[in-house]
Amino acid sequence: xxxxxxxxxxxxxxxxxxxxxxxxxxxxxxxxxxxxxxxxxxxxxxxxxxxxxxxxxxxxxxxxxxxxxxxxxxxxxxxxxxxxxxxxxxxxxxxxxxxxxxxxxxxxxxxxxxxxxxxxxxxxxxxxxxxxxxxxxxxxxxxxxxxxxxxxxxxxxxxxxxxxxxxxxxxxxxxxxxxxxxxxxxxxxxxxxxxxxxxxxxxxxxxxxxxxxxxxxxxxxxxxxxxxxxxxxxxxxxxxxxxxxxxxxxxxxxxxxxxxxxxxxxxxxxxxxxxxxxxxxxxxxxxxxxxxxxxxxxxxxxxxxxxxxxxxxxxxxxxxxxxxxxxxxxxx
Amino acid sequence: xxxxxxxxxxxxxxxxxxxxxxxxxxxxxxxxxxxxxxxxxxxxxxxxxxxxxxxxxxxxxxxxxxxxxxxxxxxxxxxxxxxxxxxxxxxxxxxxxxxxxxxxxxxxxxxxxxxxxxxxxxxxxxxxxxxxxxxxxxxxxxxxxxxxxxxxxxxxxxxxxxxxxxxxxxxxxxxxxxxxxxxxxxxxxxxxxxxxxxxxxxxxxxxxxxxxxxxxxxxxxxxxxxxxxxxxxxxxxxxxxxxxxxxxxxxxxxxxxxxxxxxxxxxxxxxxxxxxxx
Ligand SMILES: Nc1ncnc2c1ncn2[C@@H]1O[C@H](COP(=O)(O)OP(=O)(O)O)[C@@H](O)[C@H]1O
Ligand SMILES: [Mg+2]
Numbered sequence: 031x032x033x034x035x036x037x038x039x040x041x042x043x044x045x046x047x048x049x050x051x052x053x054x055x056x057x058x059x060x061x062x063x064x065x066x067x068x069x070x071x072x073x074x075x076x077x078x079x080x081x082x083x084x085x086x087x088x089x090x091x092x093x094x095x096x097x098x099x100x101x102x103x104x105x106x107x108x109x110x111x112x113x114x115x116x117x118x119x120x121x122x123x124x125x126x127x128x129x130x131x132x133x134x135x136x137x138x139x140x141x142x143x144x145x146x147x148x149x150x151x152x153x154x155x156x157x158x159x160x161x162x163x164x165x166x167x168x169x170x171x172x173x174x175x176x177x178x179x180x181x182x183x184x185x186x187x188x189x190x191x192x193x194x195x196x197x198x199x200x201x202x203x204x205x206x207x208x209x210x211x212x213x214x215x216x217x218x219x220x221x222x223x224x225x226x227x228x229x230x231x232x233x234x235x236x237x238x239x240x241x242x243x244x245x246x247x248x249x250x251x252x253x254x255x256x257x258x259x260x261x262x263x264x265x266x267x268x269x270x271x272x273x274x275x276x277x278x279x280x281x282x283x284x285x286x287x288x289x290x291x292x293x294x295x296x297x298x299x300x301x302x303x304x305x306x307x308x309x310x311x312x313x314x315x316x317x318x319x320x321x322x323x324x325x326x327x328x329x330x331x332x333x334x335x336x337x338x339x340x341x342x343x344x345x346x347x348x349x350x351x352x353x354x355x356x357x358x359x360x361x362x
Numbered sequence: 363x364x365x366x367x368x369x370x371x372x373x374x375x376x377x378x379x380x381x382x383x384x385x386x387x388x389x390x391x392x393x394x395x396x397x398x399x400x401x402x403x404x405x406x407x408x409x410x411x412x413x414x415x416x417x418x419x420x421x422x423x424x425x426x427x428x429x430x431x432x433x434x435x436x437x438x439x440x441x442x443x444x445x446x447x448x449x450x451x452x453x454x455x456x457x458x459x460x461x462x463x464x465x466x467x468x469x470x471x472x473x474x475x476x477x478x479x480x481x482x483x484x485x486x487x488x489x490x491x492x493x494x495x496x497x498x499x500x501x502x503x504x505x506x507x508x509x510x511x512x513x514x515x516x517x518x519x520x521x522x523x524x525x526x527x528x529x530x531x532x533x534x535x536x537x538x539x540x541x542x543x544x545x546x547x548x549x550x551x552x553x554x555x556x557x558x559x560x561x562x563x564x565x566x567x568x569x570x571x572x573x574x575x576x577x578x579x580x581x582x583x584x585x586x587x588x589x590x591x592x593x594x595x596x597x598x599x600x601x602x603x604x605x606x607x608x609x610x611x612x613x614x615x616x617x618x619x620x621x622x623x624x625x626x627x628x629x630x631x632x633x634x635x636x637x638x639x640x
Binding site: 104108114 | 540541550551
């Protein structure tokens, strides 16, 4: 069964079109990530699903009910915001319980669900604190707890990790993945970070300028991007695009991922090292090609390349992507 | 502190501030000391402190004997507090609507309200008087409260809507998803976060309302609805002025505004938003 379905959804603020003709489905228990650069309309799309904005056109279905005219609280959803948005005047327990109280749940149910969520998120010691007395990571857990206690059919996350520092972000990412396994509810997760998208998603929706560019599993998108935008957005370091690598076809751009370039071989790409990044496990070489284009090479392990070295690089044809003048993918 | 400012700078800054305080408080000081002196002493040595010889409570006696003084006091207090309450309540609600909801004519409405800041309400005095006469509100405190509320709203809406735009959208949206009504969101989430701005608006409006002579004189000159400022005028005659009584009345009039100011300024200083967002 589908948990959520969008059909031809558009949204304009006055004359500005922010979302254009978006159709997609989220299956029960699926983890779907909306990814795209800032300002592409991800948050707006999430707010339309939540009912915080009305769609200008199209229908939003949650469960098997069209919810266009149903207020957010009655849509069976819960949302976690980037800025946490905890109620400053309530302690942690009441922050988590408020939604249930508004639903008219009996006290015993509220107590039980809050206790369960706080155990899950190890918040037991902080239940009587105000949000101002918590660290950023703890606030984020409270925000997640507030969503869990509602036991929604659909979770909505709007860039929940972007205010955390790098180490905490990684931990929380894993926790969210765990949470998804435990709760087995459908989740929609918005991010501009391709790593989060690749690591968390069952299904990725790539957005640009309010349009869906491509939908698919992480590996489908990585192995089979529909166009240059998707190819460049997913994968890190991002794909190299070489306009002059194919001498005989001036309007075709060659796309090749940094990890698919290797030293030596037939040497179809020649260049000089301009910068070396040593990460221990990997070595990234920034190279300027003989046709004066930049590219990145990702080599496994440690290499003693240094700036100024001349390199001959090659790749397997099965890993090469070709894009036409309109940035669409072509077969060869 | 000491790392960033050296001693001379600290002293200079404090010197300037102290000087300013002295200048600002000097008239008040003169009024208060003279209210405790006999009439003769007031004119002979206006700047001298009251001593055993010149000390006199005659002014306060006159004021208190005047009988209705407490009534005037009460009238002023009612008018000021109720007007402030309405200004803050309606101002905040209008500001929330302008800041939060997209509707046709939102900008026009904002501009229309801002216009009131530039046009002094006294221009409309005659029309206001006519309205009050035909609604039978002349010589009631209600007349003054309505006029002061109208007078205070434009600036209140202007300031508060600016502050409300800065309240996190996420917080309001979290409330909506948890099923809070727009009223709960307004009263429980937004208002506490704009409390410093509310205090500013209250302080700005309080003094002119408390001190106003114009509208009490025109709309509510009857004995039982006189405000303090109007009531004090009985001591200022065309030919003789009872300076003892005037100065005593003014000294007493300072007290309640000071009390209100202390209440509001504590709100002003308190930073409240910490921990709400991020
Ligand atoms: N309330 C609004 N009024 C007008 N424009 C808006 C509003 N909300 C968002 N936008 C515009 O919509 C676009 C997408 O915004 P948003 O959905 O927040 O992007 P993202 O979350 O992908 O960074 C932006 O260009 C933004 O300026
Ligand atoms: Mg966003």
